[in-house]
């Protein structure tokens with residue numbers, strides 16, 4: 001018998017939902033700027049929108065470090081016995097993929113900004129010290145990387161939400177509740 005709790009800890013739950021909100025807000029703003037605004041027609045407004053994207057998204061760097069530490073020191077609840085071994089494997093791979101996105105998006109975003117000669121501001125309070133110098137060759141690599149990873153992350157997120165809803169409404173198991181409650 002596993003001694004694990006059926007629920008994520010309160011801290012894990014807060015980190016999950018806080019990061020979910022920041023991720024989605026940052027995503028919408030980045031997507032809007034990248035696909036609907038141009039410097040030619042929207043001028044400094046595009047710059048302001050990108051600055052907003054950075055100020056919100058950069059918080060993820062700090063949160064993801066805390067989250068990974070917390071995940072290693074506080075094991076996740078076991079998945080329901082009704083899931084087949086291959087579904088459990090899929091779930092673990094999906095979660096690994098999401099962690100990869102949570103790390104890769106802020107990292108490529110920061111490298112993109114720095115290498116293009118711009119700062120990385122955090123919540124309009126301070127800037128993360130610049131770790132790379134202006135470097136157009138690096139920008140040419142990390143800019144498309146940031147965009148491709150963002151698209152892949154969007155798809156993975158849709159799959160993640162669909163899986164959570166399926167567990168809750170079709171399988172009627174405890175998976176979604178494990179991220180929202182502490183008791184039955």
Ligand code: HEM
Nearest residue numbers: 027030031033034054057058060105106109110113120150
């Ligand atoms: C969880 C974190 C992040 C998410 C979900 C995210 C998401 C996105 C998305 C969806 C786009 C639009 C891609 C496209 O053109 O289709 C984008 C663009 C961009 N992101 Fe991020 N991003 C994140 C972090 C960052 C960070 C930390 C920075 C820099 C500090 C950054 C800088 C940029 C820049 C400069 C663009 C280009 C915007 C434009 O060309 O108008 N991103 N991001």
